[in-house]
Amino acid sequence: MALLEVRDLQIHFRTATAVNRAVDGLSFDIEAGEALAVVGESGCGKSVTSMSILGLLPTPPGKVAGQINFRGRNLLEASERQMRKLRGAEISMIFQEPMTSLNPVFTIGQQIGESVRLHENASRAQAHDRAIEMLRLVGIPSPERRVDEYPHQLSGGMRQRAMIAIALACNPALLVADEPTTALDVTIQAQILDLMQDLRSKVGSAVMLITHDLGVVAEFAERVLVMYAGRKVEEAKVGDLFRTPRHPYTQGLLNAVPKLGSSLTTAEPVRLAEIPGRVPDLSKPLSGCAFADRCPRAQEVCRRIDPALEAKAPGHFAACHFSPREVSAA
Amino acid sequence: MTDAPHLIEVRNLVKRFPIRGGLFSRSVKAVHAVSDVSFHIARGETLSLVGESGCGKSTVGKCLAQLIPLTEGRITLEGKNIAGLGRAEMQPVRKRMNVVFQDPFSSLNPRMTVEELIAEPLRSHRMARTRTERRTRVGDLLEKVGLPRETMVRMPHQFSGGQRQRICIARALASEPDIIICDEAVSALDVSVQAQIINLLMDLQKDLGLALLFISHDLAVVEHMSDRIAVMYLGRIMEIADRDAIFRHPRHPYTKALLSAVPLPDPSAKRDRVVLTGDVPSPIDPPSGCFFRTRCPMATDRCASDVPALRDMGGGQMSACHFAEEV
Numbered sequence: 001m002a003l004l005e006v007r008d009l010q011i012h013f014r015t016a017t018a019v020n021r022a023v024d025g026l027s028f029d030i031e032a033g034e035a036l037a038v039v040g041e042s043g044c045g046k047s048v049t050s051m052s053i054l055g056l057l058p059t060p061p062g063k064v065a066g067q068i069n070f071r072g073r074n075l076l077e078a079s080e081r082q083m084r085k086l087r088g089a090e091i092s093m094i095f096q097e098p099m100t101s102l103n104p105v106f107t108i109g110q111q112i113g114e115s116v117r118l119h120e121n122a123s124r125a126q127a128h129d130r131a132i133e134m135l136r137l138v139g140i141p142s143p144e145r146r147v148d149e150y151p152h153q154l155s156g157g158m159r160q161r162a163m164i165a166i167a168l169a170c171n172p173a174l175l176v177a178d179e180p181t182t183a184l185d186v187t188i189q190a191q192i193l194d195l196m197q198d199l200r201s202k203v204g205s206a207v208m209l210i211t212h213d214l215g216v217v218a219e220f221a222e223r224v225l226v227m228y229a230g231r232k233v234e235e236a237k238v239g240d241l242f243r244t245p246r247h248p249y250t251q252g253l254l255n256a257v258p259k260l261g262s263s264l265t266t267a268e269p270v271r272l273a274e275i276p277g278r279v280p281d282l283s284k285p286l287s288g289c290a291f292a293d294r295c296p297r298a299q300e301v302c303r304r305i306d307p308a309l310e311a312k313a314p315g316h317f318a319a320c321h322f323s324p325r326e327v328s329a330a
Numbered sequence: 331m332t333d334a335p336h337l338i339e340v341r342n343l344v345k346r347f348p349i350r351g352g353l354f355s356r357s358v359k360a361v362h363a364v365s366d367v368s369f370h371i372a373r374g375e376t377l378s379l380v381g382e383s384g385c386g387k388s389t390v391g392k393c394l395a396q397l398i399p400l401t402e403g404r405i406t407l408e409g410k411n412i413a414g415l416g417r418a419e420m421q422p423v424r425k426r427m428n429v430v431f432q433d434p435f436s437s438l439n440p441r442m443t444v445e446e447l448i449a450e451p452l453r454s455h456r457m458a459r460t461r462t463e464r465r466t467r468v469g470d471l472l473e474k475v476g477l478p479r480e481t482m483v484r485m486p487h488q489f490s491g492g493q494r495q496r497i498c499i500a501r502a503l504a505s506e507p508d509i510i511i512c513d514e515a516v517s518a519l520d521v522s523v524q525a526q527i528i529n530l531l532m533d534l535q536k537d538l539g540l541a542l543l544f545i546s547h548d549l550a551v552v553e554h555m556s557d558r559i560a561v562m563y564l565g566r567i568m569e570i571a572d573r574d575a576i577f578r579h580p581r582h583p584y585t586k587a588l589l590s591a592v593p594l595p596d597p598s599a600k601r602d603r604v605v606l607t608g609d610v611p612s613p614i615d616p617p618s619g620c621f622f623r624t625r626c627p628m629a630t631d632r633c634a635s636d637v638p639a640l641r642d643m644g645g646g647q648m649s650a651c652h653f654a655e656e657v
Contacts, residue, residue, distance in 0.1 A: 155610075191605060215550075263573075
């Protein structure tokens with residue numbers, strides 16, 4: 001049994017005029033200690049998926065159906081009281097914007113200690129000591145002083161370290177990180193990714209990393225899940241995905257990003273591969289493959305029948321009507 | 331040099347933002363946003379300014395476009411000084427220089443139609459006399475950026491982010507400028523759309539002979555777009571050189587660290603990463619000597635006392651490091 005099993009997850013939002021199918025039939029597993037990356041562009045449903053795992057989506061207007069099994073227990077049936085026991089203790093989350101996710105009127109130490117006091121019945125003094133220990137673990141200099149400072153006294157990179165300290169204070173089994181480095185500069189991003197990798201091996205948490213940056217995926221993840229328009233279009237080990245992407249959308253994404261060092265080899269400026277058009281409107285029912293309108297290989301069948309996810313190679317799944325040979329041969 | 335003057339020449343640009351406080355709101359301190367920055371841009375070329383947040387790259391762009399006054403220095407457009415000009419004198423300069431900003435949502439007035447938005451510069455520069463003439467020009471501009479003419483009757487909210495950025499570019503092109511300043515113009519866009527806009531900018535540049543000042547933190551995009559690159563840190567240029575020189579053999583430890591920090595979309599790539607420790611120091615109270623020395627793996631005592639000047643390392647590659655030869 002995997003640590004987390006998501007089965008046929010449906011997340012719909014009711015608007016005044018329509019129902020927006022933000023996530024439409026998503027299934028995936030995360031094994032204990034594994035690093036899984038979820039990639040996709042804005043609106044593909046990756047963030048709402050992560051929010052639904054922690055039960056943080058407001059319902060209504062949201063509606064969540066399917067199963068999210070954590071250690072065999074369906075979290076969608078858990079009460080708010082049970083969820084509160086889980087959050088911060090067994091499943092933690094890191095958000096993109098450390099400034100808005102930290103409470104400005106409490107010290108860093110109080111915010112790290114909060115979950116320790118709640119989940120482990122620690123005393124105030126014990127929580128304070130744990131906070132210092134956690135700050136040291138995430139590499140904040142002079143933690144004895146920093147522990148009593150407020151979020152505004154820390155820089156962006158330090159705040160993100162403090163967020164990670166809060167998330168890991170109770171050694172959770174699963175850490176959900178939603179774009180944890182997007183708001184940071186590259187040199188700080190490199191520090192934070194190294195830190196998360198290092199802590200993963202020390203604490204042993206599984207990490208679900210939500211990102212739009214393929215570079216971050218390649219550096220951090222073991223397995224990758226590519227989402228498009230609320231559906232999983234491809235899933236593979238990180239090496240396989242970058243070596244032989246099987247879905248035309250993944251291929252398009254990889255070709256659309258300029259790569260460091262690639263323009264230097266040619267004298268003439270190279271054009272980036274574009275994915276024409278834009279993502280479909282999720283408030284209208286989709287017939288057939290969601291990517292068909294932008295796909296260079298779309299055939300008539302793609303607009304009629306939604307392709308099922310199938311194994312194209314061992315451990316490599318893609319939702320495309322055309323077999324891997326056909327996909328890569330064109 | 332006796333050649334014709336460069337399109338844009340910036341000399342010893344300094345921008346300080348005073349911090350007021352105390353009795354009678356005296357200015358007590360200042361944020362040193364840009365310190366002693368010099369560069370030039372030739373016709374039709376792309377110069378990129380790269381660096382992390384707070385390095386002053388956007389401030390340089392704003393000073394150049396005269397959106398904010400500079401503190402010291404000189405900016406010339408084809409040899410004529412444009413720094414500190416009055417409103418009326420700036421008008422002909424503005425015609426030749428336009429800006430595209432990062433966020434296409436906040437740079438378009440939501441109450442104006444696309445036609446009104448793009449016709450505004452045509453009207454203020456008196457470039458099309460009649461309404462029909464203006465409408466034809468707006469239609470041509472929309473087609474140039476890859477949008478159908480008919481969309482001119484629509485409002486900004488009816489467009490996606492990428493399409494709005496196309497409208498912003500059409501508006502920047504309206505006055506037939508010589509240079510466009512792109513301040514993080516593709517940073518807010520998703521990768522597939524980002525590729526469309528990058529291609530569009532490069533096509534327009536080729537067709538119209540535009541110069542671009544491309545301000546970005548994304549080194550992969552910068553490598554793709556630029557002829558020359560200036561790397562900034564804490565308001566100073568650390569290194570400025572041709573693209574190939576910067577990416578093939580950087581001559582400044584900061585450039586090297588910056589390049590090695592970029593995550594590569596290739597899991598098999600193994601590199602020696604120079605991980606910088608600590609954070610960027612405060613621009614209110616920058617370190618003595620070299621601004622980068624507090625995070626530099628090569629720093630010595632000399633770096634704390636002497637400010638390194640930009641030195642020519644051959645082939646026009648300029649580096650502000652005492653030990654540039656050893657990088």
